[in-house]
Amino acid sequence: MKKKYDVIIAGCGVAGLYAALEFNNKTKILMLSKKEQTVSGSALAQGGVAAVLDHEDDSFDLHIEDTLIAGGYKNNVTAVETLVREGPQDVLKILEMGVEFDRDESGRLFKTLEGGHSRHRIVHHKDQSGWEMVKKLLEAVRQRDNIDLLENTMILGIESLHNGFRADLFQSGEYFSAYGSFLLLATGGIGRVYKYTTNPSTSTGDGIRFAYEMGAKIKNLSLVQFHPTAFNSPTGREQFLISEAVRGEGAYLLNNDLERFMNKYDERLELAPRDVVSRSIILESRRTGSNNFYLDIRRKGKEFLKNRFPAISAACLERGVDISEDLIPVFPCQHYLMGGIDVDLNGRTTIPRLYAAGECAHTGVHGGNRLASNSLLEALVFGRRAAQDIQRALESGYSLVEVKDYKIRPQGAPLPKGIRTQVRDIMQRAYFVMPDALAIRQGHARLEEILTRLHNGSFALTPSYCEALSIATVATIILREVDE
Numbered sequence: 385m386k387k388k389y390d391v392i393i394a395g396c397g398v399a400g401l402y403a404a405l406e407f408n409n410k411t412k413i414l415m416l417s418k419k420e421q422t423v424s425g426s427a428l429a430q431g432g433v434a435a436v437l438d439h440e441d442d443s444f445d446l447h448i449e450d451t452l453i454a455g456g457y458k459n460n461v462t463a464v465e466t467l468v469r470e471g472p473q474d475v476l477k478i479l480e481m482g483v484e485f486d487r488d489e490s491g492r493l494f495k496t497l498e499g500g501h502s503r504h505r506i507v508h509h510k511d512q513s514g515w516e517m518v519k520k521l522l523e524a525v526r527q528r529d530n531i532d533l534l535e536n537t538m539i540l541g542i543e544s545l546h547n548g549f550r551a552d553l554f555q556s557g558e559y560f561s562a563y564g565s566f567l568l569l570a571t572g573g574i575g576r577v578y579k580y581t582t583n584p585s586t587s588t589g590d591g592i593r594f595a596y597e598m599g600a601k602i603k604n605l606s607l608v609q610f611h612p613t614a615f616n617s618p619t620g621r622e623q624f625l626i627s628e629a630v631r632g633e634g635a636y637l638l639n640n641d642l643e644r645f646m647n648k649y650d651e652r653l654e655l656a657p658r659d660v661v662s663r664s665i666i667l668e669s670r671r672t673g674s675n676n677f678y679l680d681i682r683r684k685g686k687e688f689l690k691n692r693f694p695a696i697s698a699a700c701l702e703r704g705v706d707i708s709e710d711l712i713p714v715f716p717c718q719h720y721l722m723g724g725i726d727v728d729l730n731g732r733t734t735i736p737r738l739y740a741a742g743e744c745a746h747t748g749v750h751g752g753n754r755l756a757s758n759s760l761l762e763a764l765v766f767g768r769r770a771a772q773d774i775q776r777a778l779e780s781g782y783s784l785v786e787v788k789d790y791k792i793r794p795q796g797a798p799l800p801k802g803i804r805t806q807v808r809d810i811m812q813r814a815y816f817v818m819p820d821a822l823a824i825r826q827g828h829a830r831l832e833e834i835l836t837r838l839h840n841g842s843f844a845l846t847p848s849y850c851e852a853l854s855i856a857t858v859a860t861i862i863l864r865e866v867d868e
């Protein structure tokens with residue numbers, strides 16, 4: 385590994401990987417992932433990518449309208465138009481790179497329906513769409529000589545310098561620094577701020593903390609999406625997702641009395657947008673006094689389900705549920721962040737040379753609520769646009785970041801146990817699906833205390849401390865925003 389790069393890309397999800405491939409092969413890039421390269425929100429994506437790939441029965445206007453309806457018309461309309469109109473080319477490009485999406489017998493891409501979409505436009509690889517994309521994009525990145533890929537390497541902190549950035553890194557007990565003239569944050573979501581989330585262990589909001597600490601504008605962090613149908617397991621933090629596509633294929637949502645109930649809350653029934661379905665479940669749970677909810681897809685039959693949802697079928701079976709014979713227990717769970725590091729259409733933050741893309745960024749495309757399967761599309765479109773903007777800046781001549789002598793001093797007090805759990809309990813009580821005003825006020829005050837303690841406690845610079853700091857920072861910004 386070198387010490388000095390043109391660009392550091394923090395994150396190996398779809399946003400980071402696709403962006404990396406957009407640079408020319410003279411641009412020296414360092415790509416980092418906190419865990420193995422295949423551990424990311426992207427790798428877990430089941431449903432697929434939404435894009436208007438033909439105009440027989442669909443149109444850009446319809447996709448734009450569906451996105452705006454789901455977002456409550458709070459979206460940035462220019463960003464939505466960019467997403468919808470440019471997205472299909474990026475989907476075609478990843479197909480050319482070898483990503484395989486399901487096709488019918490005549491070889492045409494098979495498109496499915498998901499909640500909030502008025503047309504069948506989600507292309508997918510069975511129920512492992514994200515895994516397929518990450519696998520193929522990683523293969524392509526690994527073939528590039530200009531990209532150094534480091535996995536199990538955590539960025540602990542970022543220092544903004546005159547002509548770039550210094551990233552302080554931790555890998556297998558070693559501390560070292562790397563310098564980049566440009567930095568692209570593609571660190572994914574914030575799920576681990578909650579007790580129950582579909583997000584992987586990497587989703588602790590580190591990139592958002594780095595940007596916040598450097599003084600970048602953070603926007604709409606309180607716009608958190610809860611997925612209505614995670615597998616309801618009483619144990620385990622990372623809840624397994626029962627994709628929207630299962631309802632797209634006709635699953636019924638049932639209450640504790642095994643009755644369909646969505647007709648009481650929304651005329652779109654099970655295919656209403658996620659926030660509506662999540663809220664309906666919470667209201668129905670208050671009405672019935674029970675947290676027991678189920679998805680029923682049994683009538684589709686064993687063969688269809690095994691072929692269409694192999695990963696979901698297998699994961700449910702591991703948990704003792706045969707989805708062709710049994711009801712699937714479900715309950716809402718934190719799933720996605722609409723807000724984040726505020727960026728323009730080219731991924732620029734409010735700090736020169738600092739870019740963000742993917743789930744950690746706020747482009748405004750999702751408005752108040754993300755339409756299903758629009759986020760992988762956002763990671764592709766705006767990851768590419770950020771890379772193109774940086775490449776243009778590199779080609780127009782720029783001053784290189786200066787490497788200075790710097791030694792990380794990791795020593796300090798050990799992190800007291802239970803801080804992360806406290807933060808997660810606060811968020812779960814105060815700001816889950818339907819916010820609780822009193823718990824927000826009390827939780828906010830407590831979070832400010834926790835954050836001050838983390839900053840002033842002279843704690844050792846360990847990965848645990850840095851993740852606790854990220855989680856506490858993100859949670860505090862969220863409750864600060866809603867407690868105003």
Ligand SMILES: Cc1cc2nc3c(=O)[nH]c(=O)nc-3n(C[C@H](O)[C@H](O)[C@H](O)COP(=O)(O)OP(=O)(O)OC[C@H]3O[C@@H](n4cnc5c(N)ncnc54)[C@H](O)[C@@H]3O)c2cc1C
Nearest residue numbers: 395396397399418425426431432539572742743757759760
């Ligand atoms: C279960 C599940 C199912 C989903 N299904 C769909 C779907 O069907 N369609 C859809 O459009 N969207 C879906 N989403 C959402 C979508 O997958 C994500 O929004 C998107 O993949 C985010 O991509 P990303 O590249 O921004 O981040 P991620 O893919 O999460 O990647 C983040 C990267 O940043 C790295 N990182 C983080 N912090 C650090 C650090 N401190 N140091 C070094 N590296 C760091 C991580 O290691 C990782 O490599 C789903 C999400 C989940 C969790």
